[in-house]
Amino acid sequence: MRAATFHGPGDIRVESVPQPELDSSRGAIVRVTHTAICGSDLWFYRGESDRDVPSRVGHEPMGVVEAVGDDVVSVEPGDRVLAPFFISCGRCEFCRKGLHTSCVNQASWSGDNGGAQGEYVRCPEADGTLVRVPDRHADDEDTLRSLLPLTDVMGTGHHAAVSAGVEAGSTVAVIGDGAVGLCGVLATKRLGAERIIAMGHHEDRLEIAEEFGATDLVSERGDEAIERVQELTNGGVNHVMECVGATSSMETAIGVARPGGTVGYVGVPHGLGDGLDLEPFFRANVTLNGGVAPVRAYAEELMADVLQGTLDPSPIFTKTVDLDGVPEGYAAMDDREAVKVLVKP
Incomplete structure (x- = not known):
């Protein structure tokens, strides 16, 4: 598959990388249809925070489930889903109290999980992380643009x-x-x-x-x-x-x-x-x-308002690029030419 990869300050490349594979009974593979570039991504892009070189980037995925493990009960192949910027199990003490960002089984979207600014991601904890979009809204592009910010901002x-x-x-x-x-x-x-x-x-x-x-x-x-x-x-x-x-x-x-x-x-x-x-x-x-926002705890509440038309954060997306345009998107945000960039792989 193809994914955006960090090669040093100011150097984002879209290149071929191994596609993540299902490796857990609790996991899922998601084909990414929408993602975004985050303001926090600019810290490593500018060389103002450390990050491995090379490393896959992105943490705001939305897409369609391609495969699930045998123990997954909340989603199935074909479902449209969005996912918070941290992977969480939904079972541990902290997830149960709504503090998913302190999950004891926490994982990120980078590394072997694919990097969300790419074509596929692996979610090791599907039931505790993925948020299913109701079928009647699953192909409404305007609604999907409004839902994508629920992954983070x-x-x-x-x-x-x-x-x-x-x-x-x-x-x-x-x-x-x-x-x-x-x-x-x-x-x-x-x-x-x-x-x-x-x-x-x-x-x-x-x-x-x-x-x-x-x-x-x-x-x-x-x-x-x-x-x-x-x-x-x-x-x-x-x-x-x-x-x-x-x-x-x-x-x-x-x-x-x-x-x-x-x-x-x-x-x-x-x-x-x-x-x-x-x-x-x-x-x-x-x-x-x-502190770091446990956005998974708020997802259903905010999604309900988006779906009924009373909440629409989509105007924050002032530039849209395809996967090849991700380096351009980083530059636009770094130069303050875009508030937030929507990526459609």
Whole structure:
């Protein structure tokens, strides 16, 4: 089969690799029909995080089941499925409490499992990972585009909102105008937030945030951004969603949080070891809550809203490529020419 492979910073190649084969009674093989490039993929693409060379890439698969093991009960060949960015068993202590990202049988989509930016993946734990799309929606392209973000960014944005304690009537600040931040805006709107302040630096992305329900747009940086939110809210907000993962964005989060508030953080940590000061959180009794999003726990809930037409995160896909176009897609996201790239192998 063919799959996108990382060969070093700035070097993504689409090449022939061994096709994954079924090797477990609990597993499944999925032919990938839709996948995506994630903002977190840019860290290794830019050489700012370590990754094996060469290695297959991608972690947001949707496709059609080709084969299943004898013990699989939830899906069968021919089913359309989507899958979270982590493989989970659904049986262990942490899966049972909805913390699938801490699954004791956790696996990734890279390596021998195929890499989700390719033609096939192997899922070693089909029942605990794969989410079946109802047959009546299985071939509706518009619906599939809306469902694909549930593999990662929509579930992650929702986790930020839940972690920040967003509820009906809340005033919320969402830090970050990438795909996760934009989905975070959509999640807060879905949960009934009354005022949603979207904070970012790109006009085109803030326009999407406004389309998703943001009531206020803040494009300033650093202290100026904090001052602007403080002015808009007369002292800050009780619910802050940090969707970037950098020290600077976490400093912005504490700067706009009202004493006694909560910061829900889901940005993949990058540079937080360079001196994040926790004293402001301590002094203002601001709760820091969140982490890697257990998107499998939210999948059915969010899918129900997509299927009934009340949730549509698909506008985050501002560029679509085929498998050969994956290197171009990485470059477009790295250059901020695309919010998120949809890949159709």
